[in-house]
Amino acid sequence: MMDADAIVVGGGLAGLAAAIAVAKAGLSTIHLAPAGPPDRRTSALMMPSVEYLQSAGLIGEPGAFGQKLSQIRIIDATSRLLRAPETVFNAKEAGLGAFGWNFANVRLTEAFQASMEALPNLRTIAQPLSQFELGADGPEITLADGSHLRAPLVVGADGKKSLVRAAAGFRARENGFTQAALVCDLELGRGLDGASVEFHYPNGPFTLVPAGGNKANLVWIDEREVLKQAQALSKEALTALLLEKSQRLFGGITLATPTHIFPLSTITVDHAGANGVVLVGEAAHAFPPIGAQGLNLGLRDVADLSAALAATDRSQPDWAVRLSEDYAHRRADDLSRTGGMVDTLFRSLLADMLPAQALRAGGLWALKLLPALRKQAFAVGMGSR
Ligand SMILES: Cc1cc2nc3c(=O)[nH]c(=O)nc-3n(C[C@H](O)[C@H](O)[C@H](O)COP(=O)(O)OP(=O)(O)OC[C@H]3O[C@@H](n4cnc5c(N)ncnc54)[C@H](O)[C@@H]3O)c2cc1C
Known part of the structure; x- marks a missing residue:
């Protein structure tokens, strides 16, 4: 017996945006979002991200608070x-x-939370995930209070140290x-x-x-x-x-x-989805804040998750597995291109070697x-x- 169609784990900006996107696609959704300290970062979001947020109903006029x-x-x-x-x-x-x-990330958080209120099929539980298992019948989740939840689709938006990523067996490379x-x-x-x-x-x-x-x-x-x-x-x-x-x-x-x-660290995964589990935001990718790419990329994850949901026939029994594979396929190019670009930029900024300096200076010229x-x-x- 399933508790919902989807469980979204993580209450950061990527998790909030993903929970809203999944619920708006018509899935009964549980959002695991334990309370945490306010996010003191700010996010420079490029126009495609701002346009996405507006079209998804997550923010109104950007000038009101940006x-x-x-x-x-x-x-x-x-x-x-x-x-x-x-x-x-x-x-x-x-x-x-x-x-x-x-x-300011706190203002984005408030705006996202406000747009959640209009979604009756979205339930928030302010508890962390303590255990995740990929059983024969799909993902099973244990909460901090020992209760269990099951859903065919799990969205891991639980940040750099993602428990979902590790427990679901996604291969990740990390570099501090x-x-x-x-x-x-x-x-x-x-x-x-x-x-x-x-x-x-x-x-x-x-x-x-x-x-x-x-x-x-x-x-x-x-x-x-x-x-x-x-x-x-x-x-x-x-x-x-x-x-x-x-x-x-x-x-x-x-x-x-x-x-x-x-x-600061970098995290890259081979695939961002499999077996009914998809990773969004820093659970799937992290890198230094150079060229303002982190949350921009996280929002593109959510946009592709919406596209994969719209393309999935949920009357099929294995819909969540197929959706996770479709999502991984949609994200592959963008994740590898953006990760590669930020990594090259970061290394060229820090390189002390003359050839790298020449390349960078020449590049800027x-x-x-x-x-x-x-x-x-x-x-x-x-x-x-
Ligand atoms: C200094 C700095 C500046 C930046 N500037 C920019 C910028 O200008 N533009 C840009 O696009 N990006 C920027 N970024 C990157 C951007 O901030 C991140 O990519 C983005 O905020 C990550 O959001 P997230 O939701 O994936 O992760 P997080 O914000 O880390 O959220 C993860 C959430 O998961 C929760 N969680 C963890 N474990 C569990 C669990 N077991 N159960 C339930 N919940 C759990 C946590 O409590 C947290 O709420 C910057 C980053 C830094 C460090």
């Missing part, structure tokens, strides 16, 4: 022999009003980095005027993303130890350090929130000068398919 991203400035702040020129990408050049929008990301909100002397500004330092980028008015979200990637030391500084000393790293381009800086540090290449770069960065 900030438009109309320019990307890349500043080589290394003292390397071969330095790249400052490169500026304008959305107008790509024929767009904006590359995308920057949102010594770098981490420090995030916080800043009040600047001068606003960013819609520009996301990336200072490329030898240990990783220091990025200021527009957050409305003179506010900016900082995403600073560096060695974990360097970030921990920065975090331990007095407010005045940290402010002085951030001012120096931003090359004083935006006047004074005031810390608007406490700092948070996120460890080419992007600065060659319109056709810029057009291609826009398409890749936006996640166009």
Whole structure:
């Protein structure tokens, strides 16, 4: 006896979006979403993702709680022999009003949760999954309180350390980095005027993303130890350090929130679906926040899950197995292309070898000068398919 058509595990943004998509496809859905601390990250979402969120009814007008991203400035702040020129990408050049929008994850979470309320076939249980088994009759789940649930389809959206991924036997490759990301909100002397500004330092980028008015979200990637030391500084000393790293381009800086540090790693899976189990979001893929790809890719997972659901005949007894295979097939190219692109970009940013520096500097010169290449770069960065 099945408890639902589908169980979605994980209450992050990918899990919320997936639970809504599955319920909207008409499946009786249980969403396992244990309460956790608020997600202090922000997400730069490219236009295709924003359009998806609007068409899926997950958000209304992005301007109500997000900030438009109309320019990307890349500043080589290394003292390397071969330095790249400052490169500026304008959305107008790509024929767009904006590359995308920057949102606080807590605001996206609120918007997604609000759109869940209208779905009577979606039930949320605020408990974690403690055990997952793939029996002869399909997936079986044990909750933290010892109760059991069964459904033909399970969506694993339980993040980087996904229990669903491990227990369902998905082969994953993981690679930890010594770098981490420090995030916080800043009040600047001068606003960013819609520009996301990336200072490329030898240990990783220091990025200021527009957050409305003179506010900016900082995403600073560096060695974990360097970030921990920065975090331990007095407010005045940290402010002085951030001012120096931003090359004083935006006047004074005031810390608007406490700092948070996120460890960085990459995770890739061979297949994102099999045996009635599909993986979405960081359960299926994780990489450093370079080129704002993580949640953008997670939302493309959800869009493909919706497409696979629409293409599946659920009157067949093995529908969930076939759906999981169809989903894996739909996701394969995008996952391998995006993962490869971010990995190459990250390594080229950190590489100390002269050939890699030459390639990167040459690449940015080419992007600065060659319109056709810029057009291609826009398409890749936006996640166009
Ligand atoms: C500093 C930083 C900046 C970033 N900036 C961007 C950006 O600008 N643009 C972009 O597209 N991406 C960005 N990303 C990536 C993006 O934040 C992530 O890809 C996205 O938030 C992942 O969402 P998720 O739901 O897959 O995972 P998570 O947010 O990790 O959610 C996983 C959920 O699963 C739950 N869970 C775990 N185990 C269990 C269990 N056993 N049972 C039930 N639930 C469980 C957890 O409680 C959690 O709620 C950034 C990441 C970082 C670190």
